[in-house]
Amino acid sequence: MQHYPKSIRELIRGLSKLPGVGEKTAERLAIHILRNSLNDAEALAHSIVSVKQKIRLCAKCYGLSDDELCDICRDHSRDETLLCVVEQPADMIALEKSCAFKGLYHILGGSLAPMEGVGPGDLRLRELLERIGPQGVKEVILATGTSVEGEATAAYIAQQLADRNVRVSRIASGVPVGGDLKYIDQMTLKCALDGRHAL
Numbered sequence: 702m703q704h705y706p707k708s709i710r711e712l713i714r715g716l717s718k719l720p721g722v723g724e725k726t727a728e729r730l731a732i733h734i735l736r737n738s739l740n741d742a743e744a745l746a747h748s749i750v751s752v753k754q755k756i757r758l759c760a761k762c763y764g765l766s767d768d769e770l771c772d773i774c775r776d777h778s779r780d781e782t783l784l785c786v787v788e789q790p791a792d793m794i795a796l797e798k799s800c801a802f803k804g805l806y807h808i809l810g811g812s813l814a815p816m817e818g819v820g821p822g823d824l825r826l827r828e829l830l831e832r833i834g835p836q837g838v839k840e841v842i843l844a845t846g847t848s849v850e851g852e853a854t855a856a857y858i859a860q861q862l863a864d865r866n867v868r869v870s871r872i873a874s875g876v877p878v879g880g881d882l883k884y885i886d887q888m889t890l891k892c893a894l895d896g897r898h899a900l
């Protein structure tokens with residue numbers, strides 16, 4: 702890397718800080734940028750700066766948004782009676798990619814992790830409780846992860862919502878689509894059996 706001029710070295714150093722990009726990949730990307738037109742380079746630089754300047758959290762669901770409310774919260778064709786609770790914006794995007802959910806979301810901003818000092822006050826739980834009631838939510842789907850923290854968070858929220866006039870459900874966990882039973886871990890198989898449904 703020391704053989705490159707300083708400006709290229711700086712670009713390689715910057716790119717190699719990206720997750721999953723080692724020095725070799727960073728070098729290849731830098732050369733690619735160098736070979737592309739100035740227009741392409743400016744568009745890339747602009748989109749990087751723009752994402753930092755424009756993106757904020759949606760005032761309603763706390764997902765990523767260009768405006769005060771995100772596209773999902775502004776979409777009146779979505780079912781406002783269904784509220785899906787997830788840990789992070791990326792979880793919401795994953796669910797959206799599945800095209801399986803047409804309700805609204807609430808992003809907690811993490812999961813309960815007492816060992817790491819993350820308690821209920823560090824998550825957007827108060828904001829969640831405030832959304833139940835005035836907005837006509839009939840069902841809250843707890844789609845936090847299936848880690849110990851994710852399960853604890855789901856259990857805590859279920860407890861908080863117990864005296865509210867709202868149905869509380871938990872996403873199922875078990876055998877992945879196309880999965881071969883003999884390669885699946887015991888815990889997942891147990892979850893799949895516990896969560897079985899009648900045909």
Ligand SMILES: [Zn+2]
Nearest residue numbers: 759762771774
């Ligand atoms: Zn939103």
